[in-house]
Amino acid sequence: MMNSKKRLFRNTLYLYILTFSSYFFSLIAIPYQTRILGPEFYGKVGFAFAMMIYFRLFIDFGFILSATADISKQRENKLAVSKIYTAVMCAKGWLTMISSVILFLICFLVPMFRHDWLLYVLTFSAVAVSAFLPDFLYRGLETMKRITVRTLIIQAFFVLMIFLFLKTPQQYYFVPLFTLIGNAVALIFALVHVSRSLRIKxxxxxxxxxxxxxxxxxxxFFSRIATTVYQATNTFFLGLVYSPGNVRVGMYVASDRLVVTANAAFSPIADSLYPYMVKHRDFRLLKKISMIVMPPVIVGCIMLGVYANEFMAFLLGAEFYDAGSILRLLLPVVAITxxxxxxxxxxLSPMGLAKHANxxxxVSALVQIIGVATLLWTGTFQITSLCLVTVxxxxxxxxxxxxxxxxxxxHFERKE
Incomplete structure (x- = not known):
């Protein structure tokens, strides 16, 4: 048990290094992008990435959870791990081909997408390549060091390229292009490591x-699709209603990006706990972590809400001052995450109730869909009401x- 807890601590530490490196690089890259691109072109890029989240989830198909759990249980059996790895990579190959055909039809048939087809093709390619990174394997084996180092290199490359080459709003397609290059290099190194070092074929x-x-x-898969109703669908519908280049879309994208980044600060806890809890069912540890994490999160959200406009102007540029009102409306999402x-x-997984997580x-997705449909039906669809439905x-x-x-x-009181 002690070795398992040490592994849990080590992997949680690597995940937090990973997360806070994302904060560091985001604090450099996002403000630079917003100042160069402005709300209009930043909104275009945000709309493209929001759209591609659907393709990413289709290609991932929930393997990041199902395959992670299977590998965690079979980690001592090299043959079983190789079978899981092979099946997941083959499935992703088929799903990527289907997604490519769908994207081609959309860009060919819909004028709005055809006009900016290079942006959508580059963004899709970056997302598809990223989907093949074998994170499910590393998470299941609880060897997060490799993911952490790889991601740090990708982020550093992306930020460097953005600073060197992104100089005008019309170069907005550089954002997905450099993301694609970084992901492609990372994928090559990951596949070589899996084959030669881990000896998984x-x-x-x-x-x-x-x-x-x-x-x-x-x-x-259906559970993860449901979670995107908030993250991706809001941006997607705003782009369809106002057009991707509308300033209001850019304001929302900037606010939503910060909320997503803040939420990412909490995912390392859940990501590292998931395989550990499947194996050890240490519910007492979950309670302790909750009591440590929640008070500073709530206080931080309150403080940020008070100075939201000033914060957005300082971080992203004066053009984004009004985005503070949008960020303030979305902060309750951060507080409960x-x-x-x-x-x-x-x-829920170690309790034998994983289906309820899905x-x-x-249920949340249905609430969001019904809420957004009601707003559209009643003519009250706007950013403020959309944020309320989201919360x-x-x-x-x-x-x-x-x-x-x-x-x-x-189920867990007896285990404590």
Missing amino acids: LIPLEKGYLKRTILKASPF PMTYMLGFPT ISTI ISQSTVLLYRAIIVWKNRH
Whole structure:
């Protein structure tokens, strides 16, 4: 148990190095991008990346959760790990080909996308290449050092290229281009490491194994699709209603990007706890972490809400001062995110209730879809009302999971 806890601590540390490096590089790259591109072109890039999130999730298909858990359980069995690895990579290959055809049809048939087809092709390519990075393997083996070092190099490369070459708003396509190059280099090194150092190879699969792997991942896929109703669909609908180059879209994208970045600060806890909790069911540790994390998060959100406009102007440039009002509306999402993460798969999976983690996000997605549809139907669709619907839908996830955990608390009280 002590060795497992040391591994948990080590992987959590690497994940936090990874996350805070993202903060560091974002604090350099995003303000530079917003100042060079302005709200209009920054909104275009944000709209493209929001659209590609759907393709990324389709290619990932929930393997980051299902395959991570399978590898965690089979990590001592090299043959079993190789089979899982092979099945996931083959599945992603097929899903990428399907996605490519869909994107081609969209860019060919829809004038708005055809006009900016290079932006969407480059963004899709960057996202597709990133989807093939075998993070599920490293997470399952709990060897996060490799992911951390690789990502640091990608981020440093991206920031350097942006500073060297992004000089005018019309060069906005450099953002996905340099992302693509960085991801491609990282993928090559990752595949070589898996093959030569970890000695995990692509091997023949028995009949039906690939299908079973996809079916096992499907509940996680639908759950992850549901979570994007907030992250991607808001930006996507705003782009469709106002046009991707509208200043209001750029303001929302900037605010949403900061919220997503803040939420990413909490994901290392859940990501490292998930394989650990599947194996050890240490619910007492979850309680301690919750009590440490939540008070500073709540206080920080309150303070940021008070000075939101000044913060946005200072960080992103004077043109983004009014984006502070949007950030202020979205801050409750940040405040509830730590508990939402920890009451998800790290808690519900070892309780034998993982399906409820998926159901909670699906319920939240339905709330978001109904809310957005109502806004469009009643003619009240605007950024303020969209943010309100988003906070309600995200709160639904936490409320649902809290109720399920409370009703089934006997599952973990005996283990403490």
